[in-house]
Amino acid sequence: MxxxxxxxxxxxxxxxxxxxxxxxxxxxxxxxxxxxxxxxxxxxxxxxxxxxxxxxxxxxxxxxxxxxxxxxxxGYSFNKAHSASFAVESYQSLFLKTYYPLEFMVAVLNNYGGFYNRKVYVNEARISGGNICLPCVNQSVFNTSIQDKDIYLGFDCLLNLEGKLAHRIIEEREANG
Incomplete structure (x- = not known):
């Protein structure tokens, strides 16, 4: 059945x-x-x-x-297809978190998801060897980014900074340095 x-x-x-x-x-x-x-x-x-x-x-x-x-x-009525999908997603997440921990944490931050507050993921990235850099006019983009071990928090982390202004900062930097 x-x-x-x-x-x-x-x-x-x-x-x-x-x-x-x-x-x-x-x-x-x-x-x-x-x-x-x-x-x-x-x-x-x-x-x-x-x-x-x-x-x-x-x-x-x-x-x-x-x-x-x-x-x-x-208790047994959970769809098997959903179970299989969750198993695959869990395996992939575990693989990425194990072998690419900094990149994984950056992806979690940019996904705005996860169970915990963003501070927890930033701290996890720090524990995994990442150098956490505050939003920087010269390096940051809208979302969090990674360059080697440097993780630049994006302009989206700044409270009350409008998205339009954040994008204008990036455009101005690209156009005029």
Missing amino acids: SIEEKNMLLMKIANAYGGLDMADADVLRRMMSGKYRSKDHLIEIEDKFFSNCKAKGYDEKTSREIWWQMESFA
Whole structure:
């Protein structure tokens, strides 16, 4: 049975047995698979499921067992294609971080992503042997750049510096030195 078929089965059980409409059943599916983080909303749907079961006269023990089985199943409902994609991306990131740590940190900084504050990535680059240079009128570009072991923070790091002005600084330097 494919993951999509299993997800549809979970929704059908929530609908047919638990009396949830298909919209709530879909929210339940997403919540149980970890794609939705609102604990309060999950509790609200769980309460609705059990009150519907009670109204239908179902045995509470049986209803709890069905709910438990749906929760247990949901842990296995992550799409395999997504898992494979994350594995490839994780491997590539680990390879780059291991063999090209400075370049990797510059890329993370320029991606404006990551779990941590940008300061953490700058510090990680420093620990990895990078020489961190503050934004420099003569060397920096808009984003963070790297030259050998020198990492020049970009003009985008400067608080309240408009992007247009940052680009004009670069254009002026290229035109007139």
